[in-house]
Amino acid sequence: MKRFDYVRPATVAEAVAAAAEPGAAYLAGGTNLLDLMKSGAAAPGRLVDVSRLPGLDRIEELPDGGLRIGALVRNADLAHDSDFARRFPAIAEALLSGASAQLRNAATVGGNLLQRTRCAWFADPASACNRRAPGSGCDARGGDSRQQAVLGWNEACVATHPSDFCVPLAALDAVVEIEGRAGRRAVAFEDFHRLPGQTPERETTLAQGELVVALRLPAGAEAFSANARYLKVRERTSFAFAVVSAAAALRLEGGRIAEARLALGGVAAKPWRCPEAEALLAGRPPGPEAFRQAAEAALAEARAPGDNAFKIELARRTAARALTLALAGTPARVPALPASPFAPVPGALVHA
Amino acid sequence: MPEITLTQDPVHLRHGSNIGRPLTRRDGLLKVTGAARYAADNNPKGLLHAVVAVSTVARGRVVALDVEAAMAHPGVVEVMTPANRPALAGDPDAKPNPLVFRLDLLQSDRVRYAGQPIALVVAETLEAATEGAVLLAPRYESEPPAVGLDDGERFVPTAVGPGAPAELRHGDVEAGLAAAAQAIEATYETPPQYHNPMEPHAVVARWDGDRLTLDTPSQAMAMARLRLAALFGIPPENILIRSPFLGGGFGCKGLLSGPQVLGVMAARLVGRPVKLALTRAQLYGPVGHRSPTRQRLRLGADGEGRLTALEHHTLMSSSRFDEFFEPASNASHALYASPAIATLHEAVRLDCGTPMFMRAPGEAPGSAALESAVDEMAEACGLDPLEFRLRNYAEVEPTTGRPFSSKALRECYARGAERFGWERRPLAPRSLRDEHGLLVGWGVGTAIFPALMFEAEARAVIRRDGGGTVEIGACDMGQGAWTALAQIAADAVGLDGERVEFRSGSSDLPDGGIAGGSAHTATAGSAIHSAGAAVVARLAELAMADERSPLFGAGNAGVVARDGRLHRRDDESRSEGYAEILERAGLAEVEARGKGAMDAAAQQRYAMQAHGAVFAEVKVDPDLGQVRVTRLVGAFAAGRIINPRMVVSQYYGGMIWGVSFALHEQAVMDRRSGRPMNADLAGYHIPVNADLPALETILVEEEDPHVNALGIKGVGEIGITGTVGAIANAVWHATGVRVRQFPITLDRLLG
Numbered sequence A: 001m002k003r004f005d006y007v008r009p010a011t012v013a014e015a016v017a018a019a020a021e022p023g024a025a026y027l028a029g030g031t032n033l034l035d036l037m038k039s040g041a042a043a044p045g046r047l048v049d050v051s052r053l054p055g056l057d058r059i060e061e062l063p064d065g066g067l068r069i070g071a072l073v074r075n076a077d078l079a080h081d082s083d084f085a086r087r088f089p090a091i092a093e094a095l096l097s098g099a100s101a102q103l104r105n106a107a108t109v110g111g112n113l114l115q116r117t118r119c120a121w122f123a124d125p126a127s128a129c130n131r132r133a134p135g136s137g138c139d140a141r142g143g144d145s146r147q148q149a150v151l152g153w154n155e156a157c158v159a160t161h162p163s164d165f166c167v168p169l170a171a172l173d174a175v176v177e178i179e180g181r182a183g184r185r186a187v188a189f190e191d192f193h194r195l196p197g198q199t200p201e202r203e204t205t206l207a208q209g210e211l212v213v214a215l216r217l218p219a220g221a222e223a224f225s226a227n228a229r230y231l232k233v234r235e236r237t238s239f240a241f242a243v244v245s246a247a248a249a250l251r252l253e254g255g256r257i258a259e260a261r262l263a264l265g266g267v268a269a270k271p272w273r274c275p276e277a278e279a280l281l282a283g284r285p286p287g288p289e290a291f292r293q294a295a296e297a298a299l300a301e302a303r304a305p306g307d308n309a310f311k312i313e314l315a316r317r318t319a320a321r322a323l324t325l326a327l328a329g330t331p332a333r334v335p336a337l338p339a340s341p342f343a344p345v346p347g348a349l350v351h352a
Numbered sequence B: 001m002p003e004i005t006l007t008q009d010p011v012h013l014r015h016g017s018n019i020g021r022p023l024t025r026r027d028g029l030l031k032v033t034g035a036a037r038y039a040a041d042n043n044p045k046g047l048l049h050a051v052v053a054v055s056t057v058a059r060g061r062v063v064a065l066d067v068e069a070a071m072a073h074p075g076v077v078e079v080m081t082p083a084n085r086p087a088l089a090g091d092p093d094a095k096p097n098p099l100v101f102r103l104d105l106l107q108s109d110r111v112r113y114a115g116q117p118i119a120l121v122v123a124e125t126l127e128a129a130t131e132g133a134v135l136l137a138p139r140y141e142s143e144p145p146a147v148g149l150d151d152g153e154r155f156v157p158t159a160v161g162p163g164a165p166a167e168l169r170h171g172d173v174e175a176g177l178a179a180a181a182q183a184i185e186a187t188y189e190t191p192p193q194y195h196n197p198m199e200p201h202a203v204v205a206r207w208d209g210d211r212l213t214l215d216t217p218s219q220a221m222a223m224a225r226l227r228l229a230a231l232f233g234i235p236p237e238n239i240l241i242r243s244p245f246l247g248g249g250f251g252c253k254g255l256l257s258g259p260q261v262l263g264v265m266a267a268r269l270v271g272r273p274v275k276l277a278l279t280r281a282q283l284y285g286p287v288g289h290r291s292p293t294r295q296r297l298r299l300g301a302d303g304e305g306r307l308t309a310l311e312h313h314t315l316m317s318s319s320r321f322d323e324f325f326e327p328a329s330n331a332s333h334a335l336y337a338s339p340a341i342a343t344l345h346e347a348v349r350l351d352c353g354t355p356m357f358m359r360a361p362g363e364a365p366g367s368a369a370l371e372s373a374v375d376e377m378a379e380a381c382g383l384d385p386l387e388f389r390l391r392n393y394a395e396v397e398p399t400t401g402r403p404f405s406s407k408a409l410r411e412c413y414a415r416g417a418e419r420f421g422w423e424r425r426p427l428a429p430r431s432l433r434d435e436h437g438l439l440v441g442w443g444v445g446t447a448i449f450p451a452l453m454f455e456a457e458a459r460a461v462i463r464r465d466g467g468g469t470v471e472i473g474a475c476d477m478g479q480g481a482w483t484a485l486a487q488i489a490a491d492a493v494g495l496d497g498e499r500v501e502f503r504s505g506s507s508d509l510p511d512g513g514i515a516g517g518s519a520h521t522a523t524a525g526s527a528i529h530s531a532g533a534a535v536v537a538r539l540a541e542l543a544m545a546d547e548r549s550p551l552f553g554a555g556n557a558g559v560v561a562r563d564g565r566l567h568r569r570d571d572e573s574r575s576e577g578y579a580e581i582l583e584r585a586g587l588a589e590v591e592a593r594g595k596g597a598m599d600a601a602a603q604q605r606y607a608m609q610a611h612g613a614v615f616a617e618v619k620v621d622p623d624l625g626q627v628r629v630t631r632l633v634g635a636f637a638a639g640r641i642i643n644p645r646m647v648v649s650q651y652y653g654g655m656i657w658g659v660s661f662a663l664h665e666q667a668v669m670d671r672r673s674g675r676p677m678n679a680d681l682a683g684y685h686i687p688v689n690a691d692l693p694a695l696e697t698i699l700v701e702e703e704d705p706h707v708n709a710l711g712i713k714g715v716g717e718i719g720i721t722g723t724v725g726a727i728a729n730a731v732w733h734a735t736g737v738r739v740r741q742f743p744i745t746l747d748r749l750l751g
């Protein structure tokens, strides 16, 4: 095996110092990083194991009514925290629709945010990939495009961000707390992940050695809890990444949409927030017409890099359906098939 | 002399207390506790680890390998390349018969497919060997590969599958189509598929002089031994293969694969035991796959919905350097009655590893297309698809006119349909919805698989302590051979299961044949049955010739063996225990061997097939196209059932495989590089539990006096056939969209 340093710092400060050198990577649950190391797509010279750092595995109330979630909280623990699931049901549903029970038990909040694209050419060291080896080219172009982006891509990279969790986080204005050698900073979720631009290898706003320590959900996010859903369209009923997904949340007042939130997954290199759609919905009475228009607006700029144009229409329909589901109301508990089109919707016929 | 022939022996006519019981797996506890020792679990003293480096190009030459860098890595002991590999006595590219496949054993620097082994690194640890293989940093001279069915020149292969004619014509298809009231033509595509057994191929090899011991999973140990003997120039008796458990085979462990032999070569090169286990990704290349197919079906029917013609044409691929041709069209030989049937095959050569037998080779893709086409024909005739199938029920094998040795397909249709509630099915597609608005569709498919027999041998012993031993080098790849064959063994020697030591899974036992073609229970079971009959006959001979025995002079009346005693057939109160007979004869044991093989005369006279009917319900989201199979009912008739629990589990497995084929499985090939880009189980989808809410099987009774002495047909593969078509037909019924490309993915249903 390629030799690498392994360090297990005792504090966040030690961790940040240990990861300062290029080639160092944080290890949390390892469910993504270790796979990439095995395939050779990642070859860090130093692993900084943060999985046992104290204090990062807590869910805390913030004085302003928001919630702070430590970066090491396991995906399963967060989803099954009943208070959390009640306040942020779409996030719990998204978490439970991801991966498998075993993986969710191991995967962390921070690792989920930082997970790499599932682009097959990225994971394969024998292929050209600008994201993995800057400037080498992009072998995904011209290959099977089912997993590729339809929004925000360019010639340099057509990959998508695969996370489910991140989609409702984007919709609900989460904030990422980051610690670096210069101290702590907070970044709006919207600004955390980056589109490829000319530097697809820079996937997030993190600088070398910066550590995600927590996520914050603002007080306002809870206001959507009665009408918030996540919908994930996939190639099998469970244990598959999204072809396309959508998180939708509505705040209803007097039969109108006071405020709407919409984000899409599987369509871009970052979780894709849809402000145009949200603006279009605000103040309108909810219904198929409004939802369809919102979906159109959300995908207005979409174009297909390969033969994946179907994803554009699929994304529209997924967005409209997620809004419809949100309108029908958050179910009392996360469905047994979370985020699945096959999860029953009590009392509502949501299909065309 | 007693007449104990196979078919007359009352032991077997009545079948004893073991056959037919739903025993749980005898090896179950070992498996769930991790105590079952698979090949890679063996760690002999002095073991080294080998890792193969595989090609990332599909066609070309290896022009550089950094052997020095690999050798310099701490722990690396040796790098095996074409330059230093041990000499072989046999040419790995020789093709003495169609069942010997060409292997890549570092015979040159040539690359013939992506994933081909190009070097092997042997090290003290797996990690060192792995890193050594990376450090080889191969460089290639590569040429553009042929990857898809349109990339090569078509030709008609000389034979398909294990040696069947590529073309068969019965009657006049063109005339039948011309005379038809309704005709359809449709083309279906199936993708390349990989076997993906849970246990990757592994070998632990040890040489002692010119004797070789290896632990490796094998569906056919005797054949593997012969191949190794020829390659290494040693007598087969010098080779011991242990293969007590296989973590699935599905055909890719039927014949020895290249990497398994490379492990043996490495052990020879370094003079120490070597373990080589492929990674998941390395299974996509040198151990076989199912070729993609493009199947064109042309069907005609008269005004009553009776077929006037059926033509099934398959285009498939083999590798550029060897031959295996998926015999998909042959699925149309024996299923539906038609005065004119033509089954045709054409092939192209691609730069891929050689395709291989894969669970239901030919039948799986062939049935997918045929059952879809039959449904399309039924629709054209305005008939219920089950009614259409019944109108075209083959009373005799349509292409030959031979009667079936047994055929309870009508019963399968009836029982399956009843259980499923088929009669409530509306004819028109897109007319069912569930309470949530999801589209609902119902489909049917007929299952068929030939009842094959190969050859096997077994040895049976009855001892003076009243117990017995039965030995056969059979293979348990998860299907339950340890259990079902032991049940046959116990009845064969007329003993309670507890009193029989059943030995299996090793090449020093009598040749158990191949665990393939759904024929292992039939073949190995027949060998055991005949060995048992023969040893009982020996014992009976002793007793009947001895005037002190109550069986003395039983003569033509003969005896029955049961519960460790021989009984006079004409007077069961006169009996004697095995122990007493041997005691008096002064013998420690009696021993006999028996064979299982097909009865050529019966095979000539009868068409032998297992049948079934599969009914599927699917739900489809009308907007999003996502599909889920919500119910699956399969009714199968496959002769005598040795162990209903194992058989149901085989049917489940087959039907789940069918779901996989219909909706999930495909290798996504990079058309430019010739590499599969989803070579792992996160990307190569097979169904998960959530994809299979309800599965049901019905065992339809069927007695077959002709297939073999025990009346056993195969159950291992048939579950796939019928199921794929039933699901595709249900998707059409749900949506009104006929997807002719497998797997049926949601983008094709978006409309």
Ligand SMILES: Cc1cc2nc3c(=O)[nH]c(=O)nc-3n(C[C@H](O)[C@H](O)[C@H](O)COP(=O)(O)OP(=O)(O)OC[C@H]3O[C@@H](n4cnc5c(N)ncnc54)[C@H](O)[C@@H]3O)c2cc1C
Pocket: A025, A026, A027, A028, A029, A030, A031, A032, A033, A034, A035, A050, A071, A075, A097, A098, A099, A100, A103, A106, A107, A108, A109, A110, A111, A112, A113, A114, A115, A116, A162, A163, A164, A165, A210, A211, A212, A213, A239, A240, A241, A242, B682
């Ligand atoms: C088979 C399979 C199926 C999956 N299916 C899904 C799915 O359907 N939906 C879905 O959303 N996900 C899915 N996943 C991905 C899974 O969610 C991620 O692997 C997981 O969330 C990563 O978390 P981790 O803690 O294991 O991260 P690790 O593997 O430890 O790390 C991942 C990356 O994050 C970095 N990192 C980790 N923690 C921090 C931190 N605090 N600060 C900065 N950097 C950090 C690491 O350096 C590394 O680059 C699947 C994974 C697998 C293997």
Ligand code: SF4
Pocket: A117, A119, A120, A121, A122, A128, A129, A130, A131, A132, A137, A138, A139, A140, A141, A156, A157, A158, A159, A200
């Ligand atoms: S799409 Fe992006 S991640 Fe995929 S190969 Fe191209 S550059 Fe790499």
